[in-house]
Amino acid sequence: MLNTALCKSLGIKYPIIQAGMGPFSNNKLCIATANAGVLGLLSTSGITTRTNQPAIYKHFAETGGASPDDTPETIFRKIFRQTFENTKESGGIFGINVMVSAELKPIAEMIINTAIQERRENPEMGERFKVIFTSAGDPMPWGEKIKSAGFKWLHVVPSVKGAQRCQKAGVDVIVASGHEGGFHTSWEPVHSMILLPAVVEAMAPHGVPVVGAGGFCDGKTLVAALALGAAGAQMGTRFLATQESDFAELWKQGIVKAGDRGTLVARGFVGPARWIKTPVSLKHQENTLKKAPGVFLGVPDDGMSEGARELIDFEREAIDATFEGDESRALYAGGECAQRINDMPCVKDLVAQIVDETQNIIKGFPQRYV
Ligand SMILES: Cc1cc2nc3c(=O)[nH]c(=O)nc-3n(C[C@H](O)[C@H](O)[C@H](O)COP(=O)(O)O)c2cc1C
Structure with missing residues (x-):
């Protein structure tokens, strides 16, 4: 019933993406979300915190099964292998979120090259390490490298103009991120209720699937994303406040108490x-x-x-x-949806609850409105 274009494109069970949330570790969270049937995303920008925020760097490396003394490439290889090993049983699908802003270009290049190399050396990994999700920069320079290596390419935008550039660049799935979302937001933000259908309408003639981000946290909001024409929803704040999330306890509790x-x-x-x-x-x-x-x-x-x-x-x-x-x-x-988050479930229960609620709402529509 929830088998959308996003599920078909990535081979995930449910049309939900666990958002990348850097520069903080999502290493444990990604394993849990991939195992629960949604797309798990590893954040990679933690690699930039070595000198400025050494405690965050150490946490980023160690939760990935690496040492802060390893080279950046080794840290990533260990994180990818740990994720692959720990999602084998469920067949979970995962990827990386890479920030590609101008000042991070050399680092982004290193991360993407390491991902490509790792997959090349381990073809079995390629069946589930499927996604490179770029953000915070121009998509245009990245398409050929990512797609020719066999990855699915996702990119996040805050505007219709940004989506049109993604379409030209050949992005497989566009994520439209509204002003409700947690952490960085656009200089000229538009809320999801306007942005998402506008991007869907702009991309419809090109057949590019669009996913909503910013404010999505449960079955009601996932149904809303689908009703607005999206192929799914990306959730950040909701997954941050879960048992398996790598974030500090104070942060997780702060979301619940917001x-x-x-x-x-x-x-x-x-x-x-x-x-x-x-x-x-x-x-x-x-x-x-x-x-x-x-x-x-x-x-x-x-x-x-x-x-x-x-x-x-x-x-x-x-x-x-x-x-x-x-x-x-x-x-x-944290995002505005923190207001609607009142618990800290384990990821498996959370995903089951979101999917149940979504299906019940959709099934109930004919009785309520027809
Ligand atoms: C703590 C935090 C860190 C984030 N860091 C990143 C990041 O490094 N890269 C990125 O593309 N998006 C980042 N985001 C945005 C999320 O990927 C996602 O689009 C957003 O959380 C969706 O809105 P929501 O919080 O309402 O679910 C971050 C969000 C949070 C809450």
Whole structure:
């Protein structure tokens, strides 16, 4: 009943993507989500935190079965192998989320080359390590390398214009990410209710499947994504607050406790970001208004001004405090749907619950509305 174009394209059971959530480890989470029949995505940008956030780097490497002293390539190889081994029994499908913004190009290149090499050396892995999901940059330069290596290529966009570029570049599945979503959001954001059907309509003549992201967290919202013409939904915040999630306990509990109007937008590392509302994030928002008001005006900056740099340094320290469990200094990101998240289930139960709710709503439609 839920066998959408996304399921057919990737060979997953349910039309759900567990979002990449870097620079933090998703290593354990990805294994759990792939085993539960959705697409599991490993975040890769943790590799950039070696000098700036060594505790996050160490966690990123160690949850992947690697050592922080390994070379970056070895860390990735170990993470890929660990994921492959631990999803063998279920036949789970997984991939990597790679940020391809201009300043990360050499690192993105290394990550993608390592993935291609690893799959080449282990063809069995290629049957389930299927996806490269690029984000935060121009898709155009990446298509040939990714697709000629046999990967399915997904890319995330915040606009119809971005989707049209993806279509030209040959992206297999486009993810349209609305302003409700957790952490980084677009300089000129549009909410999912408008963005998703607009992207679906723009892509329909080209036959490119579209997935919704931003605000999707249960059966009701997955049905909404399908009703808006999507082939599925990507969920970040919802999977962050699960038993298997690699995130710090304080962060996970912060999502569960967020409540009514529980998020705000302020400076992130690379532009505006959605944070869970706390005294610390309210102060960060106030400072953003003073030091980098472009975040609220849709005027991009490159993060190099003194004000922006101070805000970014503050974020690093506050995120470290989150991992240290120091609530008085902690800052943590999450989407608007945190308001609707009140529990911390294990991934298998969560996915079963989302799928049941989705099927029941769809089955109930003829009785309710016909
Ligand atoms: C903590 C956190 C970190 C994220 N990091 C990334 C990232 O590194 N790359 C990316 O493409 N998206 C990132 N995202 C966005 C998610 O991939 C996803 O699109 C978003 O969470 C969807 O909205 P939702 O939170 O309402 O489910 C992040 C989201 C969160 C909550």
